[in-house]
Amino acid sequence: MDAITRAIEHLARLPGLGPRSAQRIVLHLLRQRESRLRPLAEALTALAEAVRACSVCGNFDTTDPCRICASERRQKELLCVVKDVADLWALERAGVFRGRYHVTGGLLSPLDGVTPDDLRIPQLVNRVRAEGVREVILALDATVEGQTTAHYIADALADSGARVSHLAHGMPVGGELEFLDDGTIAAAFRARR
Amino acid sequence: MDAITRAIEHLARLPGLGPRSAQRIVLHLLRQRESRLRPLAEALTALAEAVRACSVCGNFDTTDPCRICASERRQKELLCVVKDVADLWALERAGVFRGRYHVTGGLLSPLDGVTPDDLRIPQLVNRVRAEGVREVILALDATVEGQTTAHYIADALADSGARVSHLAHGMPVGGELEFLDDGTIAAAFRARR
Incomplete structure (x- = not known):
């Protein structure tokens, strides 16, 4: 050719x-x-x-550990769990999180044969214990697979001593009520402030 | 970076x-x-x-002259003029032409300062004489610039001995009359068979 x-x-x-x-x-x-x-x-x-995958968190970078893991300015006691590097970069763009990350490499999907051992969940459990993490923020998709994965991780961390939190559900900023799906409207109502 | x-x-x-x-x-x-x-x-x-531009016709290929120019199976007396290599490849995909090509490298545009010497038009005139071309098919866009360029080339080839032809105007195959612009409808009417 x-x-x-x-x-x-x-x-x-x-x-x-x-x-x-x-x-x-x-x-x-x-x-x-x-x-x-x-x-x-x-x-x-x-x-x-x-460019290599960071051996600690799974981010892509030219150094290993990546610059986020190596930074002294990121809070070591906060760990944010994401499914892939695209989600990690989206959070970095938003600039709202000053802790460190853990990339699972996907979401649990029994139908597709994706089990906890296919993801980096055992490593996550080890990190939480070894690094003295106080809070694990599960920033996973608001889909069935995302929520199944979040549930599994929360269970696996139950006796780790770390608090486990989830991203809030609600209206997207700038979103119009008319175009929201029923599930989002219901979640936004339940979580009203 | x-x-x-x-x-x-x-x-x-x-x-x-x-x-x-x-x-x-x-x-x-x-x-x-x-x-x-x-x-x-x-x-x-x-x-x-x-990959290099063919020094004869302007096509891109791994050989110079390109495989079309070098082929013994293409008719040397038929020359098809196109504005760029994308148009040449579109004609090759259609598989309707068995002659050779000449890529002008653009269309005349006095407003943008594109003159005949910026295009490969002098080389075209030389080729038509030197290679004994019988027919030059101007396969240029049906736009103001395309038709201005076609007109200029036809003039430049007037005393070359070669016949100059243009692609026909009319309805696109599969096109619906309702959605055709007035100019195309008028051209299709005038050229009715």
Whole structure:
């Protein structure tokens, strides 16, 4: 297979792209070989070489432990559990949490055969004990799998001495009541202040 | 800047992508470093190394002249003029043309300061004479710039001995009359068979 076809096929497999958008990208890159194509190829090579999963929390970073785990300015007694690095980055963007993280690597799903041992839940239990964590915030999806996972983790931490909390349910900020689903409206009513 | 941020920034500049989709792609690639990230980085490096613009027609290929120009099975007396390689590939996909191509590299646009010398029009005139081309098919956009460019090229080839033709106007195959613009309806009427 030639270099053009191969590049199109690899790009077409990326999330959100297909054969036509991949072809458009390849032509765009070929027209700007030095200013766009080479820097992108080098950036992806560097990504593959330099970035690793943090052995403590599961975040991606160029150092291990990652900069969040290594930081002296993050509160060690607060641990926020997320399902993947995308969720961790979303919380960092929001800038509301100054503790540290634990990435489970997914959610429990008996139907898909995802058990606690497939996730980084045993490591979480060990960390909570070893690091003297006072509060574990379960920032997991408000879906069946997310809540099942949260429940399982809360049980597993029951005698750890740490308090376990969950993100609140309610209206999204800027959300319009008319377009909310019934479950969210009910949760927002129950948790009214 | 670190490797993750740099990869996201380079991907976010690609057509059709933005910061959020670029971040999603980087996480997707990091989760599958060996099966996805490295092959993509290598494919893009190979693209930068191996692919060149054909010095005859302007197509992108791993050989120069490109495989279409070098092929003995393409009719040398038929030349199809397109504005860019994306249009050339679209015609190759349709599989209706067995001659060779000439990529102008754009369309005339006095307002944007694009003159005939900015495009590969002098090279086109030379090719038509030197290669004994019998027919030049102008497969240019049905826009003001496309038609201005077609007009200019037809003039430039007036005493070359080659016949100059244009793609037909009319209804797109599968198109619904109700949704056609007036100009297309008028053109389809005039060219009725």
